[in-house]
Amino acid sequence: MPVHMITMPKWGLSMEQGQVNGWLKALGEKVGKGDEVLDVETDKIASGVECAFDGILRRQIAQEGDTLPVGALLAVVSDEATTEAEIDQAVEAFQRDFVPASADTADVGPQPEKAQIGGRTIRYLKIGEGGTPVVLIHGFGGDLNNWLFNHADLAAHRAVWALDLPGHGESGKAVEAGDADELAASVIAFLDDRGIGRAHLVGHSMGSLVAMTVADKAPQRVASLSLIAGAGLGKEINREYIDGFVAGSSRNTIKPHLTKLFADPSLVTRQLVEDIVKYKRLEGVNEALQKIAASAFEGNVQRKLYRDRLATLAPRTLVIWGAQDQIIPASHAQGLAGDVSVHVVEGKGHMVQMEAASEVNRLLNDFFGD
Template identity: 45%
Template sequence: MAEMIPVRMPKWGLSMQEGAITHWWKAEGERLVEGEDLVDIETSKINNVCEAPTAGVLRRIVAQEGETLPVGALMAVVADPAVSDAELDAFIADFQANFTPEDEDGDAVSALALSQVDIGGRTIRIGRAGEGGAVPIVLIHGYSGDLNNWLFNLEALSARGPVVAVDLPGHGGSSKAVGDGGLTSLAEAVVAALEVSGVTKAHLVGHSLGAAVAARIAADRPDLAQSLILIAPASLPGTAVSEAFLTGVIEAQRARDLKPWMEMLVADPAMVTKDMVEDVLKFTRMDGVEDALSLIRDRLVGGQDAADLREDLADIPKALVIASHRDQIVGAPDEAALPPGFRVVWMDDAGHMPHLEKAGEVNALIIEAVG
């Protein structure tokens, strides 16, 4: 019997339990290219497109526009034209008869096993996913974010091997003490957390502020950095962090004040949901967060950390940079001013969050880069 491949409701983030089908980009009978836009899904946290998981023919759409399905439920079936309708019907009936929605905690491959590690009186939250003996991919989020910012990347990356996501000091579930708020201080905290966790070699993947932290680690600890991938990076030549954005996130008191700043992050503002805004607002109102973010903002805007990092880029043999000329938060790096071993891939159909906006392309680039 020819292979039939289920297209299932993805799990975007630790808390996602269901998603609503809002638009199919392909019709039954159309041929799919792996990674192309297939179906738009709306969740309480984010709205985005689910990409085709494989090449083939979209033989059957099971979930219609307007339907809400639990994570893992069957949305469609990809199969060879030689598969008969009767075989498709039997496959779908068997899937539906045996499908059980995951429990509230979830057991999807994208779920992170969360823990706290102590680094000299401070705690750092880390999440782990994936198995095997490969060098782990370490994910470092950006300003005012947390490890949930990698919700569209975890499944693909953890299918390759171990993944470790880190909450920077002052962010997420980590302690709110950030030292002087500088890149060196943040980098030392991440290195300490990795060492406590038994990670002695890593593929470092950072976004925005996290990219600057990852580059700082790679320059200072070349023994730790197996490879370096920088997504919408701050502090590279040609970039300039938006002080208005950094301050706007800190000072917003209501969702309607914060939403315009959140919409700056992406090329399509429709991606930003009410719950996404509310989650960031709740975080910024936690005790100690405003002071922590203010310290980090002041160091970013001050520019000395960026100047020091640019001086040290020559010590990093190579890096993959994923950037966009439409980035409203840090701008576009000056490709000509980067060291010879740095390769830049432009994603100008995205904004500051290409790992969310164009997750399939970014995941493929990361997996290629880490070998």
């Protein structure tokens, strides 16, 4: 068996380094493809680094507390037959040849852009080329960075677009009714403006409701629907979270609500909280979020549901949920009528596309199939 290297991943376009928070697998322990081996924190979020190989964890190169650049050696995986001398030789060769990318020379790749679409500013990001395009639609209070662990893997074989919905991120903050119809119309206008005739729509949370509304309004534009922790598939929603997110304006008032997004609350980093607080303080944000919330929810009940006709909205539909979702119950994934593919990921929460990025990316790529 060859000597396999686990290196510091690059999560998102701006990541340059990560800090090792701790090891999740012990030295000498068997590891499998998809197992989380250690925990790394970036300036955006903490997450587990997954192993891409089957074997035994033979070396823990990085130590807890180390801050290392993208691409740096973290661990070595091999089998029992590989000698210590062979591992020493492989590690020495890697370390000798590894050159960290500097801020001046790093290839940061595509960057978000902005365009005037339908009378408002829309920020978007495109990665990859060819294939049937994928369009990623974030949830309530989110932005295109909610997909930072997914962009690159999904763009390996196709063009992938992500946008900030009106009222969110760096798109224009003004909304009229703020309902799903208005947000869906902005997505259709985006497709028109970017020349995207037909796309796989991937929605997270409220973005799922928006994606289904696009499919309802313009079915010819939708190659498939992928709904992650989707709104619009059942009545219940954690209104306390929605109200707390809207009302929160400081680190102390908003962090307790953000921790509900993850099964592991330690994944909410200081930078993540500060980014949300900065967004919440922008002019027009609270008014937009209040309108969107009022149009989407009545008490603890979602107003607009597609559950009974989900299977008729698109040629194919995939539903993914985190079993420990504290915002929208994972039970909404059960009992869906028609030919709908459903995957519930154990031990993960509402932001399952971040917490279980590799698994979600595999499910999506297999589902797209092109």
